[in-house]
Amino acid sequence: MNAREVAFRTFAGEIAGSSLEIKGDDEAAPSYLITPLGLMLNRVFVAGKLTEKSMKGTDSEPIWNAVVKDVTGNFYLQAGRFQPEAAAAIADIDEGEEPYVGVVAKIRTWTNNEDRTYVNLRPERIVRIDEDTYNAWLLDTAKDLWRRLNLVRTALTFPEASVKELQEKGMTESEADGIVRALDHYDRPESQRYAKMLQSALRQILPGKDIDFGLPEDASDFRDEIQPAPQQETLPGSDDSGMDAFDQKEFILGLVEEFDTGSKGAPRDEIERKASEKGISADAVETLLDELMNEGQIYEPNLGFMRKI
Amino acid sequence: MEYEQLTPIVEELTKVLEGKASREDIEQQVSTYANVYRIEDTRRIRDAILKKYGMGPATDVSFVTADHVQKKIADLLGNENRVDILAKVVYVEKKTVTIKGTMRHLLSGTLGDETGTAQFTVWDGEHCELEQNATYMFKNAYTKKWNDRVQINIGNQGAISKENVTLDVSANRPAGQVSAGVKMKIADLTGSEPSVDLEVKAIVAERKTVAIRGESREIISGIVGDETGTAQFTVWNADGVDMADGCCYALKGAYTKLWNDQVQVNIGNRGTVEPIDKDIVTTSAPVIQPKPAVQAPGEKKKIGELTGSESNVDILAKVISAEKKDVTIKGEPRTIISGVLGDETGSAAFTAWEGGSLDMETGCVYLVSNAYTKLWNDRIQINLGNRCTVTKEDVEISAAEPKPIAYSSSVAKICDLREGIGSLTVSGKILSVENRTINSRGEDKQVWSGLIADETGKIQFSAWNDFGLAEGDAVRIENAYIRGWKGIPQLNIGDRSAVDKIDDTFGDLSAAAASQKTVGEITRTGGGLDMSVTGTVLDIRAGSGIIKRCPECKRSILSNECLTHGTVEPVADLRMKIIIDDGTGAMGAIVNRDVTEKLTGISLSDAQEYAAENGESSVPKLLGERILMRNVTFRGNVMSDEYGPSMIVTDAAPEDRDINAEAEKLLGEVQEALM
Ligand SMILES: [Zn+2]
Numbered sequence: 014m015n016a017r018e019v020a021f022r023t024f025a026g027e028i029a030g031s032s033l034e035i036k037g038d039d040e041a042a043p044s045y046l047i048t049p050l051g052l053m054l055n056r057v058f059v060a061g062k063l064t065e066k067s068m069k070g071t072d073s074e075p076i077w078n079a080v081v082k083d084v085t086g087n088f089y090l091q092a093g094r095f096q097p098e099a100a101a102a103i104a105d106i107d108e109g110e111e112p113y114v115g116v117v118a119k120i121r122t123w124t125n126n127e128d129r130t131y132v133n134l135r136p137e138r139i140v141r142i143d144e145d146t147y148n149a150w151l152l153d154t155a156k157d158l159w160r161r162l163n164l165v166r167t168a169l170t171f172p173e174a175s176v177k178e179l180q181e182k183g184m185t186e187s188e189a190d191g192i193v194r195a196l197d198h199y200d201r202p203e204s205q206r207y208a209k210m211l212q213s214a215l216r217q218i219l220p221g222k223d224i225d226f227g228l229p230e231d232a233s234d235f236r237d238e239i240q241p242a243p244q245q246e247t248l249p250g251s252d253d254s255g256m257d258a259f260d261q262k263e264f265i266l267g268l269v270e271e272f273d274t275g276s277k278g279a280p281r282d283e284i285e286r287k288a289s290e291k292g293i294s295a296d297a298v299e300t301l302l303d304e305l306m307n308e309g310q311i312y313e314p315n316l317g318f319m320r321k322i
Numbered sequence: 323m324e325y326e327q328l329t330p331i332v333e334e335l336t337k338v339l340e341g342k343a344s345r346e347d348i349e350q351q352v353s354t355y356a357n358v359y360r361i362e363d364t365r366r367i368r369d370a371i372l373k374k375y376g377m378g379p380a381t382d383v384s385f386v387t388a389d390h391v392q393k394k395i396a397d398l399l400g401n402e403n404r405v406d407i408l409a410k411v412v413y414v415e416k417k418t419v420t421i422k423g424t425m426r427h428l429l430s431g432t433l434g435d436e437t438g439t440a441q442f443t444v445w446d447g448e449h450c451e452l453e454q455n456a457t458y459m460f461k462n463a464y465t466k467k468w469n470d471r472v473q474i475n476i477g478n479q480g481a482i483s484k485e486n487v488t489l490d491v492s493a494n495r496p497a498g499q500v501s502a503g504v505k506m507k508i509a510d511l512t513g514s515e516p517s518v519d520l521e522v523k524a525i526v527a528e529r530k531t532v533a534i535r536g537e538s539r540e541i542i543s544g545i546v547g548d549e550t551g552t553a554q555f556t557v558w559n560a561d562g563v564d565m566a567d568g569c570c571y572a573l574k575g576a577y578t579k580l581w582n583d584q585v586q587v588n589i590g591n592r593g594t595v596e597p598i599d600k601d602i603v604t605t606s607a608p609v610i611q612p613k614p615a616v617q618a619p620g621e622k623k624k625i626g627e628l629t630g631s632e633s634n635v636d637i638l639a640k641v642i643s644a645e646k647k648d649v650t651i652k653g654e655p656r657t658i659i660s661g662v663l664g665d666e667t668g669s670a671a672f673t674a675w676e677g678g679s680l681d682m683e684t685g686c687v688y689l690v691s692n693a694y695t696k697l698w699n700d701r702i703q704i705n706l707g708n709r710c711t712v713t714k715e716d717v718e719i720s721a722a723e724p725k726p727i728a729y730s731s732s733v734a735k736i737c738d739l740r741e742g743i744g745s746l747t748v749s750g751k752i753l754s755v756e757n758r759t760i761n762s763r764g765e766d767k768q769v770w771s772g773l774i775a776d777e778t779g780k781i782q783f784s785a786w787n788d789f790g791l792a793e794g795d796a797v798r799i800e801n802a803y804i805r806g807w808k809g810i811p812q813l814n815i816g817d818r819s820a821v822d823k824i825d826d827t828f829g830d831l832s833a834a835a836a837s838q839k840t841v842g843e844i845t846r847t848g849g850g851l852d853m854s855v856t857g858t859v860l861d862i863r864a865g866s867g868i869i870k871r872c873p874e875c876k877r878s879i880l881s882n883e884c885l886t887h888g889t890v891e892p893v894a895d896l897r898m899k900i901i902i903d904d905g906t907g908a909m910g911a912i913v914n915r916d917v918t919e920k921l922t923g924i925s926l927s928d929a930q931e932y933a934a935e936n937g938e939s940s941v942p943k944l945l946g947e948r949i950l951m952r953n954v955t956f957r958g959n960v961m962s963d964e965y966g967p968s969m970i971v972t973d974a975a976p977e978d979r980d981i982n983a984e985a986e987k988l989l990g991e992v993q994e995a996l997m
C-alpha cells in the first residue's frame with residue numbers, strides 16, 4: 014500500500030538529538046530519521062514562533078529559509094522551487110511580529126565531514142495559527158513524547174529487545190522497529206532531557222501553574238557554552254603563566270621527562286628554574302609535583318629527583 | 323480530596339518549613355498537589371513540597387534510564403541520572419569558568435576506586451571542599467559521556483560526605499562501556515541472563531559478514547565451551563575483536579537467549595571479548611546442552627472459554643476419552659494421543675503430539691500447561707506440543723456431557739469486524755432491512771440486507787436465508803462471516819449461521835455516536851460505515867475549492883462538457899479534498915459543500931465573490947487558512963484503496979476539547995512518574 018507517511022508531532026529538541034538515518038533500498042523508498050526515542054521521521058507536524066526568515070536564490074526561483082522556535086529549540090526550514098506554496102507562504106509572513114505558525118514538512122538531513130548530522134525541514138504547508146492552536150499542538154506533542162518515553166521504558170526491561178518482543182508488549186511494528194534501532198544506535202536516552210521538554214511545554218500551556226519537576230538545572234547541560242573565565246582572578250596554580258592547571262601539569266610532566274638524563278632522575282631545582290621562566294611559582298611547582306606523585310604519574314627515586322612512571 | 327485529610331501534613335509542613343514558607347503558601351501547594359495533580363498519597367505530597375525547599379529526598383528522574391544504585395567506577399555507563407559512588411579523590415582543583423555569562427566556581431579532577439578512575443566535576447564548587455587522597459561518598463551523582471570517557475557530575479541534587487575508609491585505586495582503564503555481569507558457567511545458563519560474564523574456550527569461531535536491517539556488519543559466531551558444557555555464541559559487532567579456534571576468552575556483559583530450546587550467548591553493544599591466558603578444558607565434543615525452556619505460565623482458561631486462537635493456555639480438565647496412535651509425521655514415525663478433554667463448561671478434542679512419553683488415563687484429571695488451540699471445522703482443538711507439560715491432579719471434575727461443542731465462534735463487537743474474519747458471533751440491533759432478489763449464477767436468489775448496529779458501531783449485513791429479520795429486532799447472530807467491499811467490512815449471514823432474538827439492551831442506536839477510531843486503527847481495519855475520527859487537517863489538495871458539476875449526473879466536470887450528457891450548463895459547487903492526520907496515520911477525506919461552509923465559515927457565494935477578485939485558484943488557500951493545522955472531528959464512511967483509507971465526510975466540527983484539563987492530566991501523570 015502506498016499510504017501517506019504520518020506527520021509526527023515532534024519537538025525541536027528531539028529532532029536536534031537525532032543522527033541516525035535509514036535510506037530506502039531504492040530511489041522511491043522513503044528514508045527516515047530515527048530519533049533517540051525511536052520515532053521514525055519522514056514527515057513532521059511542528060509549530061512555534063517564526064523568528065527569522067531570509068531569501069536566497071532569485072526572484073523567479075526564490076529559496077526561503079526560516080527559523081521556527083518551539084519551547085525546546087529551533088526548527089530550520091528551507092522552501093525552494095519544489096515547495097512553491099510553502100515558499101510563497103513564508104514570503105507573505107511578517108517575521109517581525111514573531112507569529113505562531115504550523116508547519117507540515119519533510120525531513121532532510123545531511124552530514125558534514127566531521128560526521129555531524131544536520132536536519133532541516135522542507136515545508137509542504139506553513140500557515141499562521143493562533144495561540145490556542147499552538148497550545149493544542151504542544152499538548153498533542155507532549156502527550157506523544159510521554160507515550161514514547163514510556164515505550165522506551167518498556168523496551169529497557171529487556172536486555173536487548175527484539176521487534177517481536179516489543180510488538181507482544183502492544184507496540185506497533187514501526188514503533189517497535191524504531192525503538193530497537195534507536196537503542197542500538199544511541200543506547201539509552203537521557204530521560205532528563207525529555208522530562209525538561211515536557212516541563213517546558215506544560216509551563217507554556219499552564220502558565221499559572223508554577224510547574225517544577227525538580228529536575229537538576231545543571232551547568233553541564235550547557236557544556237557547549239562553557240567558556241574559560243577571564244584571567245582576572247588568581248587561582249591556585251594558575252599564576253600568570255597563561256596556562257591553566259591542567260596545562261601546567263602537562264608541562265611539568267614534560268620537564269620531568271626532559272631533564273631525566275642521568276641515573277638519579279630529573280633534578281627538582283632544574284624543573285623549578287624552567288617552570289619559573291613560564292611564570293609558574295616554586296610553590297605551584299611543588300603542588301603540581303605532589304599531585305603528579307599522588308596520581309601515580311611520577312615518583313621520587315632519590316631525594317630531590319623526579320622520574321616518570 | 324477532603325480538607326480534613328490534608329490538615330495533618332499542612333501542619334507538619336508548617337512546622338518543618340517555619341521561616342521558609344507561610345501556612346497559606348503551604349496550604350495552597352498541598353491543595354494543588356492533591357486536587358490538580360490528583361496525588362492521593364499524602365506522604366508523596368509532603369515529600370514533593372519538602373523537595374521544593376531543598377529538604378526532601380531528591381527527585382528520581384531515572385524512570386527511563388538506570389535505576390538509582392551504587393556503582394563502581396568501571397561499571398558507569400555515562401547515562402546514570404542518579405548514582406552513588408564511593409571513591410577516592412585522586413586529584414582535585416578549583417576552576418572558575420563562565421557559563422552563559424555568569425562566573426561559576428567548580429571543582430574538578432579525578433576520582434578512583436579499585437575498579438578504575440574517572441574525571442569528575444562538582445558544579446557548585448563554592449561551598450565544597452575536597453581533600454586529595456580522602457575517600458568520599460558521592461550521592462545522587464549523574465554521569466555523562468564526553469569524548470568516550472565517562473564523566474561524573476555532582477550537581478545541585480548531589481551530596482558529598484567524607485568516609486573513613488581507604489580505597490586502593492586501580493590504575494585500570496577509565497570507566498567505559500563495560501558493565502560487569504554475573505559470573506556463570508555455561509551449564510547454568512537459562513537463556514534469560516541480561517548480563518553475564520563467562521570464561522570460555524572458542525571451539526569454533528567464524529567471522530562472517532551479514533546484513534542486519536539492510537546494513538552489512540561483521541559478526542563472529544560459533545561455539546564456545548567450558549568445563550560444564552558448550553553453547554552457540556554470536557559477537558554482534560566484530561570490529562576490533564579477534565577470536566581464534568582453540569583460544570580462551572573472557573566474555574563480559576554478554577546476554578543470553580533461547581533459540582529452539584538451546585541457549586545462545588550474545589555479545590552485544592554492552593559486552594566485550596578479551597583473550598585470557600588460561601587453558602579451559604571443555605567437554606570433549608561440541609555437544610549442545612539442551613536446556614529446558616523456562617516457559618511462562620499460560621493463561622488459565624476453562625474449555626468453554628477457549629476461542630481456538632490461544633497460543634499458550636493452561637487447562638485443568640478430565641480425560642473423557644484417550645487413545646494412543648502411531649502416525650507418520652513428515653516421514654517420521656511418532657506416537658500421539660488423541661481424545662476428548664472436558665470440564666464443567668464443555669469439552670473439546672485434544673492431541674498430544676509427544677504421546678510416546680506420556681500417559682493420559684480416561685477418567686483422570688490433568689493440568690495441561692502451555693497448550694495451544696486451533697479451530698478445525700468450527701471446532702476447538704487443544705494441542706499439547708513439545709512445550710507442553712501434563713501433570714496429573716488429584717481433584718474431582720464433573721465434566722460436561724461428552725458431546726463435541728457444536729461450534730465455537732468468537733464473539734466480536736461491530737467496531738472490531740474486519741475483512742476475512744470467519745465464524746463469529748455478533749449481537750446487535752437491526753436498524754434497517756430490505757428484501758431483494760438478485761441473480762446469482764443464473765439463479766434468482768433472495769437476499770435480506772440492511773444495517774445492524776451495536777454500541778460500538780454499524781455494519782451492513784446480507785442474510786442469504788430468511789431469518790425473519792425486522793427493523794428494531796435485537797439479535798445474536800452466530801457463525802457469521804465478513805466479506806469486504808473497498809475496505810468496508812460487510813457481515814454475511816449464511817446457511818450455517820443461526821439467528822436468535824435477544825433482549826434489547828441497546829436502546830436507541832440510530833442517533834448513537836459513530837464508532838470513534840484513530841486513523842491508525844482505520845488503516846489497519848480498512849474502513850467502515852459511519853465512523854468518527856479526530857485529527858489535524860494537514861493538507862488541502864488539488865480539486866478543492868469551487869468546482870463545476872453536470873446538472874444531470876452531478877459528476878464534476880472540467881469545462882462545460884459532460885462525458886455522458888454533452889454540453890451542459892454547469893452548476894457551481896464547493897468542496898475540499900483534505901488530509902486528516904492524527905499522529906497514528908494519515909487519510910484522505912472529501913468534504914462536501916455543507917460541511918465545508920460550516921467548518922470554514924466561507925459559503926459558496928463568499929468563495930465566488932473572492933474568486934471574482936483573486937481568481938478561482940486562490941480559493942483553496944482561503945479555505946486552507948481557516949482549516950489547516952486545526953483539530954477537527956469528522957464523521958463519515960471510510961473506504962480503502964492502494965493509497966490507504968479515505969473518508970466521505972458527512973459531518974464535521976472543530977474538536978471539542980479542554981486543553982487545560984488534558985494538560986493537567988498529563989502533568990499529573992508525569993509528576994506521578996517522577997516522584
Ligand atoms: Zn452528466
